[in-house]
Amino acid sequence: MAEAAAVNGKSTAAKLGRREEGNMLGVSRTSRYIAHAVLILGVLIVAFPIYYTFVASTHSLQTILRPPLPLLPGDRFFENYYQTLFGGVGRIGGVPASTLLFNTLVMALGIAIGKIAISVLSAFAIVFFRFPGRMVFFWIIFITLMLPVEVRILPTYKVMVDLGLIDTYAGLILPLIASATATLLFRQFFLTIPGELIEAARVDGAGPWRFFKDILMPLSKTNIAALFVIMFIYGWTQYLWPLLVTNSNSMNTIVIALRKMISFADADTQWHLVMVTAVLAMLPPILVVLFMQRWFVKGLVETEK
Amino acid sequence: MSPRVVFPNKILPYALLLPQLVIVGIFFYWPASQALYQSVLREDPFGLRTTFVGMRNFQRVLADPNYLNAVENTAIFSIAVAFFAMSIALLLAVMADKIIKGKGIYRTMLIWPYAIAPAIAGMVWLFMFNPAMGTFAFMLRSAGYAWDPLLKGDQAMILVIAAAAWKQISYNFLFFVAGLQAIPKTLIEAAAIDGAGETKRFWTIIFPLLAPTTFFLLVINTTYAFFDTFGIIHAVTGGGPGKSTETLVYKVYHDGFVNLILGDSAAQSVILMVIVIVLTAIQFRYVEKKVHYG
Structure with a gap:
């Protein structure tokens, strides 16, 4: 917020030609780029743990136990999901x-x-x-x-x-x-x-x-x-x-x-x-x-x- | 409110109310009255004799250092969760209000955690940050930082706060976006024409006008941090290490189901009930002011 406005210090209403639906006066192009950057960072923070859980679910146990975990999915997708869905997991009494x-x-x-x-x-x-x-x-x-x-x-x-x-x-x-x-x-x-x-x-x-x-x-x-x-x-x-x-x-x-x-x-x-x-x-x-x-x-x- | 037009039936309304009243009676009023009753009783360790002790359970609970520790933990936890979940959400909502293209995509990408169980949020964060094989724990330690939330109380607290706040960002984001949309654009444009920059417009116009939303969210986030985060604490730290992440709700559970001190647990329940009633009363005053019945 603060840095967005600092960059945008000079912007005045008169400079803004473009006015589109839902857009307000006085938001410069620069601060809009910064807004996108902040939002992308926010999406990364919010979505990354979910993505990473998915990535982990496609690797073998050995890969997971040796950090750091790769950022891309592995090749165990079908094996792992099949075993969990229908095979049952030991610690919870073999319930699939x-x-x-x-x-x-x-x-x-x-x-x-x-x-x-x-x-x-x-x-x-x-x-x-x-x-x-x-x-x-x-x-x-x-x-x-x-x-x-x-x-x-x-x-x-x-x-x-x-x-x-x-x-x-x-x-x-x-x-x-x-x-x-x-x-x-x-x-x-x-x-x-x-x-x-x-x-x-x-x-x-x-x-x-x-x-x-x-x-x-x-x-x-x-x-x-x-x-x-x-x-x-x-x-x-x-x-x-x-x-x-x-x-x-x-x-x-x-x-x-x-x-x-x-x-x-x-x-x-x-x-x-x-x-x-x-x-x-x-x-x-x-x-x-x-x-x-x-x-x-x-x-x-x-x-x- | 004008006098409503109604149906003249005399018996039907009772039949309509019956299902809810039965369920509320059996699963709410009966247990709640039991909690009140239990809170003034004391059972001996074998459950053979029960004696009336009046307010003594409350006195003992309130004098118990472990309870005061739980009060302190709950306060730190709730304030931190509400602060981080709300300020990050507000920042994102203000940014989303500025952009033109892609609003829908950002919203879609940001609301996921709302659907995730707090306990799972906690376990996912623990997976990333656990000292044995967590990738981020590995990175922290490679950077020379002694990270072990399973042994260090303050780090355990940071971990559960992060997970709890992370999960709540989506909810707050949706409300702040709605709150921002409700602010008349003419006000902001007038300020812009008068030469107010974006920071100034935010603090002098947008932030004060968002106050009702912020206040509402403050109550909701406090309630969330008090109660819904039980799953995070139970799944991630189990109140530990030591008792450094034991919150009030966790202690009610732990004393009642693990230690089996029924009187103390019931007295703690009653104290919690009072806290919730106060929070709800504040919230309802706000709701009553905002809603206009037709």
């Missing part, structure tokens, strides 16, 4: 990564779909109906916003044991959808829907369900898509909860399994397979974010403000 990916997928989808489903329904009730206790229920749900699962781990774990939910998908999913974020977002959005729409629907003889199905859901499509991406990533990247609630190796999520594969105490960590697992664990959420970028960015920035 495909099982881990499936577990994580179930968890992420369960959290995303489950949270959206219960939240849409309760926001619908709170915004479009008047009934005794409405505000009490709203506050009961709202307060849950304040306490992330990290804060109440031990008692929640006890509930899981009592209900027999250890090592089950329900145990992985249910406690993480017990929060108010999505309900509040839908409530906010529903409140912006004009009353005339409901009036019109009622004049036409539509009941609450018709209104919900034919008017409310189509209007909420963008919000649901954005929230789906955010919740999917939230579910996929969970750590503390799956760590506690899964004991058996075949129920682990891929993030937890990755942690179990690494040991610095003894030398037999199979780093090439660890790196493959890391790439496999990063890839699905990255793809979701990249492909749904437009919705996700809009949803993230608009809903969280």
